[in-house]
Amino acid sequence: MRYPAAETAERHQKILVEASRLFKERGFGVSVSEIMKATGLTHGPFYNHFESKEALMAECIAHSADGALVELDAAGETPEGMRAYVRDYLSHEHRDARADGCLVAAFAGQAGSAQGVSTSLTTYLKSVIGRFAGNFPWRTKKNARGDAIRMLAAMYGGVVLARAVDDEALSEEILREVLAGLQALPKPTDT
Template identity: 55%
Template sequence: MRYPAEETAEKHQRILEHASILFRERGFYGVSVSEVMKATGLTHGAFYNHFESKDDLIAKTIGDASCKALALMKEAEQTPEAMHEYVQHYLSQGHRNEPGKGCLMTALASEVAREPSVQPAFTRHLKSVITSLMAPFAKSRKRNIRRDAIHKISSMVGAIVLARAVDDPAFAEEILKAVSQSLE
Protein backbone atom coordinates (compact mmCIF):
# COMPACT_ATOMS: atom_id res chain seq x y z
CA MET A 1 0.00 0.00 0.00
CA ARG A 2 1.42 3.39 -0.99
CA TYR A 3 1.04 6.30 1.35
CA PRO A 4 0.48 9.87 0.21
CA ALA A 5 3.73 11.80 -0.34
CA GLU A 6 2.95 14.19 2.52
CA GLU A 7 2.50 11.34 4.98
CA THR A 8 5.71 9.66 3.81
CA ALA A 9 7.62 12.95 4.18
CA GLU A 10 6.18 13.46 7.66
CA LYS A 11 7.25 9.95 8.73
CA HIS A 12 10.72 10.51 7.25
CA GLN A 13 11.08 13.76 9.21
CA ARG A 14 9.81 12.09 12.38
CA ILE A 15 12.45 9.36 12.04
CA LEU A 16 15.18 11.99 11.56
CA GLU A 17 14.02 13.98 14.60
CA HIS A 18 13.86 11.00 16.94
CA ALA A 19 17.14 9.56 15.65
CA SER A 20 18.82 12.92 16.13
CA ILE A 21 17.74 13.13 19.75
CA LEU A 22 18.70 9.55 20.50
CA PHE A 23 22.08 9.82 18.76
CA ARG A 24 22.93 13.02 20.65
CA GLU A 25 21.91 11.43 23.94
CA ARG A 26 23.53 7.99 23.50
CA GLY A 27 25.83 8.07 20.47
CA PHE A 28 25.52 6.42 17.08
CA TYR A 29 26.15 2.92 18.33
CA GLY A 30 24.31 3.27 21.62
CA VAL A 31 21.07 3.33 19.60
CA SER A 32 19.67 0.62 17.37
CA VAL A 33 17.48 1.07 14.31
CA SER A 34 14.72 -0.75 16.21
CA GLU A 35 14.92 1.80 19.04
CA VAL A 36 14.71 4.69 16.58
CA MET A 37 11.69 3.18 14.89
CA LYS A 38 10.00 2.36 18.21
CA ALA A 39 10.48 6.00 19.30
CA THR A 40 8.74 7.14 16.11
CA GLY A 41 5.88 4.68 16.49
CA LEU A 42 6.80 2.89 13.26
CA THR A 43 7.87 -0.67 12.58
CA HIS A 44 11.46 -1.74 11.98
CA GLY A 45 10.53 -2.84 8.46
CA ALA A 46 9.37 0.66 7.52
CA PHE A 47 12.90 1.94 8.14
CA TYR A 48 14.13 0.65 4.77
CA ASN A 49 11.42 2.60 2.95
CA HIS A 50 13.23 5.74 4.13
CA PHE A 51 16.93 4.87 4.49
CA GLU A 52 19.36 2.46 2.86
CA SER A 53 21.16 1.66 6.11
CA LYS A 54 21.90 2.95 9.58
CA ASP A 55 24.93 4.78 8.12
CA ASP A 56 22.57 6.51 5.68
CA LEU A 57 20.32 7.49 8.61
CA ILE A 58 23.32 8.84 10.54
CA ALA A 59 24.48 10.96 7.59
CA LYS A 60 20.99 12.30 6.91
CA THR A 61 20.45 13.00 10.61
CA ILE A 62 23.64 15.09 10.68
CA GLY A 63 22.45 16.99 7.60
CA ASP A 64 19.00 17.60 9.05
CA ALA A 65 20.30 18.71 12.45
CA SER A 66 22.77 20.99 10.68
CA CYS A 67 20.02 22.69 8.66
CA LYS A 68 17.98 23.33 11.80
CA ALA A 69 20.95 24.66 13.78
CA LEU A 70 22.02 26.96 10.95
CA ALA A 71 18.47 28.29 10.63
CA LEU A 72 18.61 29.29 14.31
CA MET A 73 21.95 31.00 13.75
CA LYS A 74 20.60 33.02 10.79
CA GLU A 75 18.89 35.46 13.12
CA ALA A 76 22.07 35.89 15.16
CA GLU A 77 24.02 36.82 12.03
CA GLN A 78 22.26 40.19 11.78
CA THR A 79 24.20 42.09 14.46
CA PRO A 80 27.11 41.57 16.86
CA GLU A 81 24.61 41.97 19.73
CA ALA A 82 22.37 39.20 18.37
CA MET A 83 25.39 36.94 17.98
CA HIS A 84 26.49 37.72 21.53
CA GLU A 85 23.03 36.72 22.76
CA TYR A 86 23.23 33.49 20.73
CA VAL A 87 26.61 32.65 22.31
CA GLN A 88 25.26 33.36 25.81
CA HIS A 89 22.29 31.05 25.19
CA TYR A 90 24.62 28.37 23.81
CA LEU A 91 26.76 28.56 26.96
CA SER A 92 23.79 28.09 29.29
CA GLN A 93 22.87 25.42 31.82
CA GLY A 94 19.79 24.68 29.73
CA HIS A 95 21.92 23.75 26.73
CA ARG A 96 24.30 21.80 28.94
CA ASN A 97 21.43 19.81 30.45
CA GLU A 98 19.69 18.90 27.17
CA PRO A 99 22.18 16.99 24.98
CA GLY A 100 19.40 15.40 22.95
CA LYS A 101 18.13 18.80 21.88
CA GLY A 102 21.46 20.61 21.86
CA CYS A 103 24.33 21.17 19.50
CA LEU A 104 25.23 18.18 17.37
CA MET A 105 28.93 19.09 17.59
CA THR A 106 29.03 18.86 21.40
CA ALA A 107 27.26 15.52 21.42
CA LEU A 108 28.71 13.79 18.38
CA ALA A 109 32.10 15.24 17.35
CA SER A 110 34.12 12.44 18.95
CA GLU A 111 31.93 9.83 17.26
CA VAL A 112 32.08 11.58 13.88
CA ALA A 113 35.88 11.47 14.15
CA ARG A 114 35.61 7.66 13.92
CA GLU A 115 33.03 7.66 11.11
CA PRO A 116 34.56 8.76 7.79
CA SER A 117 31.20 8.38 6.02
CA VAL A 118 29.64 11.24 8.00
CA GLN A 119 32.68 13.50 8.24
CA PRO A 120 31.80 15.40 5.03
CA ALA A 121 28.37 16.41 6.41
CA PHE A 122 29.92 17.37 9.74
CA THR A 123 32.66 19.36 7.98
CA ARG A 124 30.07 21.28 5.95
CA HIS A 125 28.18 22.04 9.14
CA LEU A 126 31.23 23.32 11.00
CA LYS A 127 32.31 25.49 8.07
CA SER A 128 28.80 26.96 7.90
CA VAL A 129 28.79 27.66 11.64
CA ILE A 130 32.11 29.47 11.29
CA THR A 131 30.70 31.53 8.42
CA SER A 132 27.65 32.42 10.55
CA LEU A 133 29.84 33.45 13.46
CA MET A 134 31.82 35.70 11.10
CA ALA A 135 28.78 37.32 9.46
CA PRO A 136 28.05 40.08 12.01
CA PHE A 137 31.64 41.26 11.77
CA ALA A 138 32.11 41.03 7.99
CA LYS A 139 31.80 44.79 7.47
CA SER A 140 33.94 45.74 10.42
CA ARG A 141 37.60 46.53 10.16
CA LYS A 142 38.35 43.81 12.62
CA ARG A 143 41.16 41.60 11.42
CA ASN A 144 41.20 37.82 11.62
CA ILE A 145 37.46 37.35 11.90
CA ARG A 146 37.73 33.77 10.61
CA ARG A 147 40.38 32.90 13.19
CA ASP A 148 38.23 34.53 15.88
CA ALA A 149 35.16 32.55 14.74
CA ILE A 150 37.13 29.27 14.84
CA HIS A 151 38.36 30.15 18.31
CA LYS A 152 34.84 31.06 19.44
CA ILE A 153 33.17 27.85 18.25
CA SER A 154 36.02 25.72 19.59
CA SER A 155 35.67 27.41 22.99
CA MET A 156 31.89 27.09 22.98
CA VAL A 157 31.88 23.41 22.04
CA GLY A 158 34.68 22.62 24.46
CA ALA A 159 32.92 24.38 27.31
CA ILE A 160 29.70 22.43 26.81
CA VAL A 161 31.58 19.12 26.48
CA LEU A 162 33.54 19.74 29.69
CA ALA A 163 30.53 21.08 31.60
CA ARG A 164 28.61 17.92 30.70
CA ALA A 165 31.51 15.67 31.69
CA VAL A 166 32.04 16.88 35.25
CA ASP A 167 30.03 15.62 38.20
CA ASP A 168 30.12 18.93 40.07
CA PRO A 169 27.28 21.30 39.06
CA ALA A 170 29.03 24.35 40.50
CA PHE A 171 32.19 23.54 38.55
CA ALA A 172 30.13 22.99 35.38
CA GLU A 173 28.60 26.44 35.83
CA GLU A 174 32.04 27.93 36.45
CA ILE A 175 33.30 26.45 33.17
CA LEU A 176 30.37 27.92 31.21
CA LYS A 177 30.71 31.34 32.85
CA ALA A 178 34.48 31.49 32.34
CA VAL A 179 34.20 30.74 28.64
CA SER A 180 31.23 33.05 28.23
CA GLN A 181 33.13 35.93 29.82
CA SER A 182 36.25 35.23 27.76
CA LEU A 183 34.19 35.52 24.54
CA GLU A 184 32.64 38.90 25.38
Protein backbone atom coordinates in the same frame (compact mmCIF):
# COMPACT_ATOMS: atom_id res chain seq x y z
CA MET B 1 1.13 -1.68 0.77
CA ARG B 2 2.30 1.63 -0.70
CA TYR B 3 1.66 4.84 1.18
CA PRO B 4 0.97 8.20 -0.44
CA ALA B 5 4.10 10.28 -1.04
CA ALA B 6 3.08 12.91 1.52
CA GLU B 7 2.64 10.27 4.22
CA THR B 8 5.97 8.66 3.34
CA ALA B 9 7.70 12.06 3.54
CA GLU B 10 6.03 12.74 6.89
CA ARG B 11 7.25 9.41 8.28
CA HIS B 12 10.75 10.05 6.94
CA GLN B 13 10.79 13.43 8.71
CA LYS B 14 9.50 11.87 11.92
CA ILE B 15 12.29 9.29 11.86
CA LEU B 16 14.87 12.05 11.31
CA VAL B 17 13.54 14.14 14.19
CA GLU B 18 13.46 11.25 16.66
CA ALA B 19 16.79 9.81 15.55
CA SER B 20 18.46 13.24 15.80
CA ARG B 21 17.11 13.69 19.31
CA LEU B 22 18.15 10.20 20.43
CA PHE B 23 21.59 10.39 18.81
CA LYS B 24 22.32 13.75 20.46
CA GLU B 25 21.12 12.48 23.81
CA ARG B 26 22.72 9.03 23.84
CA GLY B 27 25.18 8.80 20.95
CA PHE B 28 25.23 6.73 17.79
CA GLY B 29 24.89 3.50 19.77
CA VAL B 30 21.11 3.93 19.76
CA SER B 31 19.63 1.03 17.80
CA VAL B 32 17.39 1.25 14.76
CA SER B 33 14.72 -0.57 16.77
CA GLU B 34 14.83 2.10 19.49
CA ILE B 35 14.56 4.87 16.92
CA MET B 36 11.62 3.26 15.16
CA LYS B 37 9.88 2.59 18.47
CA ALA B 38 10.27 6.29 19.38
CA THR B 39 8.53 7.20 16.12
CA GLY B 40 5.69 4.78 16.75
CA LEU B 41 6.69 2.68 13.75
CA THR B 42 7.93 -0.87 13.51
CA HIS B 43 11.50 -1.76 12.58
CA GLY B 44 10.50 -3.12 9.17
CA PRO B 45 9.95 0.11 7.20
CA PHE B 46 13.28 1.64 8.26
CA TYR B 47 15.05 0.46 5.11
CA ASN B 48 12.33 1.97 2.93
CA HIS B 49 13.58 5.34 4.20
CA PHE B 50 17.33 4.85 4.69
CA GLU B 51 19.95 2.66 3.07
CA SER B 52 21.66 2.02 6.41
CA LYS B 53 21.97 3.30 9.95
CA GLU B 54 25.09 5.20 8.83
CA ALA B 55 23.04 6.94 6.13
CA LEU B 56 20.51 7.92 8.80
CA MET B 57 23.30 9.26 11.01
CA ALA B 58 24.67 11.47 8.24
CA GLU B 59 21.20 12.68 7.29
CA CYS B 60 20.45 13.47 10.96
CA ILE B 61 23.44 15.78 11.06
CA ALA B 62 22.29 17.54 7.90
CA HIS B 63 18.75 17.77 9.32
CA SER B 64 19.97 19.18 12.65
CA ALA B 65 22.30 21.55 10.81
CA ASP B 66 19.44 23.07 8.82
CA GLY B 67 17.59 24.03 11.99
CA ALA B 68 20.73 25.24 13.75
CA LEU B 69 21.71 27.48 10.82
CA VAL B 70 18.26 29.08 10.76
CA GLU B 71 18.71 29.91 14.45
CA LEU B 72 22.22 31.26 13.87
CA ASP B 73 21.09 33.36 10.91
CA ALA B 74 18.38 34.95 13.06
CA ALA B 75 20.97 35.73 15.76
CA GLY B 76 23.31 37.17 13.12
CA GLU B 77 20.92 39.97 12.23
CA THR B 78 22.32 42.15 15.03
CA PRO B 79 25.56 42.29 17.04
CA GLU B 80 23.58 41.83 20.26
CA GLY B 81 21.84 38.81 18.73
CA MET B 82 25.23 37.18 18.16
CA ARG B 83 26.36 37.99 21.71
CA ALA B 84 23.10 36.53 23.07
CA TYR B 85 23.66 33.41 20.94
CA VAL B 86 27.05 32.88 22.62
CA ARG B 87 25.60 33.50 26.11
CA ASP B 88 22.73 31.09 25.47
CA TYR B 89 25.09 28.47 24.09
CA LEU B 90 27.24 28.61 27.23
CA SER B 91 24.30 28.27 29.60
CA HIS B 92 23.33 25.43 31.91
CA GLU B 93 20.02 25.20 30.02
CA HIS B 94 21.86 24.34 26.80
CA ARG B 95 24.28 22.07 28.63
CA ASP B 96 21.35 20.10 30.07
CA ALA B 97 19.38 19.92 26.82
CA ARG B 98 21.50 17.33 25.04
CA ALA B 99 18.64 16.03 22.92
CA ASP B 100 17.78 19.51 21.64
CA GLY B 101 21.27 20.98 21.86
CA CYS B 102 24.26 21.53 19.64
CA LEU B 103 25.05 18.89 17.07
CA VAL B 104 28.79 19.59 17.16
CA ALA B 105 28.99 19.09 20.93
CA ALA B 106 26.96 15.90 20.53
CA PHE B 107 28.54 14.38 17.45
CA ALA B 108 32.13 15.62 17.12
CA GLY B 109 33.59 12.89 19.29
CA GLN B 110 31.84 10.24 17.20
CA ALA B 111 32.49 11.75 13.78
CA GLY B 112 35.13 9.29 12.62
CA SER B 113 33.02 6.27 13.56
CA ALA B 114 30.67 6.18 10.60
CA GLN B 115 30.78 6.85 6.89
CA GLY B 116 29.27 10.20 5.90
CA VAL B 117 29.14 11.61 9.42
CA SER B 118 32.43 13.52 9.17
CA THR B 119 31.45 14.92 5.78
CA SER B 120 28.09 16.17 7.08
CA LEU B 121 29.71 17.64 10.19
CA THR B 122 32.44 19.33 8.13
CA THR B 123 29.87 20.94 5.83
CA TYR B 124 27.96 22.28 8.83
CA LEU B 125 31.06 23.54 10.61
CA LYS B 126 32.26 25.41 7.52
CA SER B 127 28.88 27.17 7.38
CA VAL B 128 29.02 28.10 11.07
CA ILE B 129 32.58 29.42 10.79
CA GLY B 130 31.55 31.56 7.83
CA ARG B 131 28.53 32.96 9.65
CA PHE B 132 30.52 33.73 12.81
CA ALA B 133 33.30 35.34 10.77
CA GLY B 134 30.80 37.49 8.88
CA ASN B 135 28.22 38.28 11.56
CA PHE B 136 29.97 38.45 14.92
CA PRO B 137 30.91 42.01 15.93
CA TRP B 138 34.67 41.49 15.77
CA ARG B 139 36.95 44.39 16.63
CA THR B 140 38.42 44.10 13.14
CA LYS B 141 37.46 41.91 10.22
CA LYS B 142 41.14 41.29 9.43
CA ASN B 143 41.30 38.09 11.49
CA ALA B 144 37.57 37.29 11.63
CA ARG B 145 37.89 33.72 10.37
CA GLY B 146 40.63 32.82 12.87
CA ASP B 147 38.70 34.60 15.64
CA ALA B 148 35.56 32.66 14.69
CA ILE B 149 37.39 29.33 14.81
CA ARG B 150 38.88 30.12 18.23
CA MET B 151 35.53 31.28 19.60
CA LEU B 152 33.66 28.24 18.30
CA ALA B 153 36.33 25.87 19.64
CA ALA B 154 36.00 27.50 23.07
CA MET B 155 32.19 27.32 22.94
CA TYR B 156 32.04 23.70 21.77
CA GLY B 157 34.79 22.63 24.14
CA GLY B 158 33.18 24.42 27.07
CA VAL B 159 29.87 22.63 26.59
CA VAL B 160 31.54 19.24 26.08
CA LEU B 161 33.60 19.67 29.27
CA ALA B 162 30.64 20.99 31.25
CA ARG B 163 28.62 17.93 30.21
CA ALA B 164 31.47 15.52 30.92
CA VAL B 165 31.99 16.26 34.62
CA ASP B 166 29.84 14.91 37.43
CA ASP B 167 30.42 17.95 39.65
CA GLU B 168 27.68 20.58 39.18
CA ALA B 169 29.79 23.40 40.64
CA LEU B 170 32.70 22.60 38.32
CA SER B 171 30.36 22.30 35.34
CA GLU B 172 28.89 25.75 36.07
CA GLU B 173 32.39 27.15 36.57
CA ILE B 174 33.52 25.83 33.19
CA LEU B 175 30.57 27.50 31.43
CA ARG B 176 31.05 30.74 33.37
CA GLU B 177 34.81 30.92 32.73
CA VAL B 178 34.57 30.17 29.01
CA LEU B 179 31.88 32.83 28.66
CA ALA B 180 33.91 35.32 30.69
CA GLY B 181 36.95 34.68 28.50
CA LEU B 182 34.95 35.23 25.35
CA GLN B 183 33.29 38.35 26.73
CA ALA B 184 36.72 39.75 27.61
CA LEU B 185 37.63 39.87 23.94
CA PRO B 186 38.02 43.43 22.69
CA LYS B 187 34.73 45.02 21.67
CA PRO B 188 34.30 46.30 18.14
CA THR B 189 35.17 49.88 17.51
CA ASP B 190 32.47 52.19 16.25
CA THR B 191 32.96 53.09 12.62
